[in-house]
Amino acid sequence: SQTIHQWPATLVQPVGSPLSLECTVEGTSNPNLYWYRQAAGRGLQLLFYSVGIGQISSEVPQNLSASRPQDRQFILSSKKLLLSDSGFYLCAWSRAGGRETQYFGPGTRLLVL
Amino acid sequence: AQKITQTQPGMFVQEKEAVTLDCTYDTSDPSYGLFWYKQPSSGEMIFLIYQGSYDQQNATEGRYSLNFQKARKSANLVISASQLGDSAMYFCAMRDFLVNFGNEKLTFGTGTRLTIIP
Numbered sequence: 001s002q003t004i005h006q007w008p009a010t011l012v013q014p015v016g017s018p019l020s021l022e023c024t025v026e027g028t029s030n031p032n033l034y035w036y037r038q039a040a041g042r043g044l045q046l047l048f049y050s051v052g053i054g055q056i057s058s059e060v061p062q063n064l065s066a067s068r069p070q071d072r073q074f075i076l077s078s079k080k081l082l083l084s085d086s087g088f089y090l091c092a093w094s095r096a097g098g099r100e101t102q103y104f105g106p107g108t109r110l111l112v113l
Numbered sequence: 114a115q116k117i118t119q120t121q122p123g124m125f126v127q128e129k130e131a132v133t134l135d136c137t138y139d140t141s142d143p144s145y146g147l148f149w150y151k152q153p154s155s156g157e158m159i160f161l162i163y164q165g166s167y168d169q170q171n172a173t174e175g176r177y178s179l180n181f182q183k184a185r186k187s188a189n190l191v192i193s194a195s196q197l198g199d200s201a202m203y204f205c206a207m208r209d210f211l212v213n214f215g216n217e218k219l220t221f222g223t224g225t226r227l228t229i230i231p
Contacts (some may be wrong), residue, residue, distance in 0.1 A: 042115075043204055043221035044158070059218060072165055088156055098212060099165070100217060104158035 002027035004105040006091050012111045019064075019078040021108050023091030033074040033093040034102060037065055044090065050074060053095065072087065086112045115140050117205050120224035127219065129231050133180070134143035134190040134225050144210040144223050146190040147180065152202040161203075165190055186217075200229045 003026045024033050032051050036044040046059045048066035056066050062063060063082050067075045072089060076111040089108045116139040132147055138147065142174075146211040164172045164179045172179045180189040205222045219222040 044206075044219070045221075046218045048220070090156075090158060091211050092158075099208075101160055101163055103160055104150075107156040107158075108129065109156070 002093070002103070004093055004103060006068070006089075006105040006108050008108060009106065010109045010111075012113060013081050014113055015083055019076070019085070020108070021076040021089055021091075021110075023074040023076075023105055024072055025093045026093065028072070029057050030071060030096055031093040032096055032100070032102075033068060033072075034094075034096050035074065035076050036090045036092065036104075038090060038107075040087070048076070081110050081112045085088060086110055092112040115142075115207060115209055115218075115220040117196075117207055117220055117222035119225050121206055121225045122223075123182050123226045123228070125230055126156070128197060131191060131193045131196055132199075132227065133205050134192070134205075134227065136190065136222060138186050138188060138190045138205075138207050140186075140207065140209055142209035145179070146208045146210065147179070148206045149177070150187075150204045150206060151199075152204060152224070154201070160161045162190070177199050195229050197229050197231060200227060202226050 005024050034049045035047040038044045050056050050068045053068050064078050091105040092102040094102045118137045145166045147164045151159045151161055161175045162172050162174045162179050164181045170183050178191045178192045202224045204224045207218045208219050
C-alpha cells in the first residue's frame, strides 16, 4: 500500500529565516505530487504540483518554491519566510493520469514569528 | 472558473442520526470530478468519496453516500448512523477534467465543522 510522509510535523521559525519542508511517498512510482496550504479556518489552496522529476507547476505567485529532486520526493522551500507564510502545509500524491484521487499526508504546521 | 460553496459552517448532530452536508459547485466543464474529504483535529485530510460527472449512479462508500444532483449542481454528502468519530471538518472539492486539462488543481470549499453529540 502507499504511504505519504511529511516532516517536520511542526515548525516555528523567525521571519526572514529559510524554510525546507519535505514530503516523500512510498509504495508507488511516478506519482503526481502536490503542495497545498491551509490558512486557519479555511479550505486548501494549491501551491505547486509536479508530474515528474524536475517538473514543477506553480499555481500562485508567492514567497515559496518547490523542487522534486527524486521521483517520490517533493520539497517546499523559502529563502526568507514572511509572517503570512504561517499555516498548515499539506503534501498530496495521486497516480499519474487525469482523474485520480489525491491522497494527503499528515501535514506540517508552520508558525512564523 | 471553478467554485465550491459549502453554506454550513457548523453542524451539531445526535449520535446515530443521519447527517447531510451541503455542497454546491459551479463549472463550465462538462467533465469533472467531485470529492469529499474529512479533516479530523489531527489535520490529515482523509479521502471519503468520489463522484464523476458522468457517473450514472450516486457514489457510496460504507456509511458515506453522495447525493449528486447534476442539474442543481449539488453534491451533498450523507453520513448514515453517525458516530462520535465522525466529528471533524468536512471539505467538498472538485476538479475540471477538460477545460483545465493537465491542471491537477483541486478546488476546495471552506468546509463544514460537524460535531456529533452523544
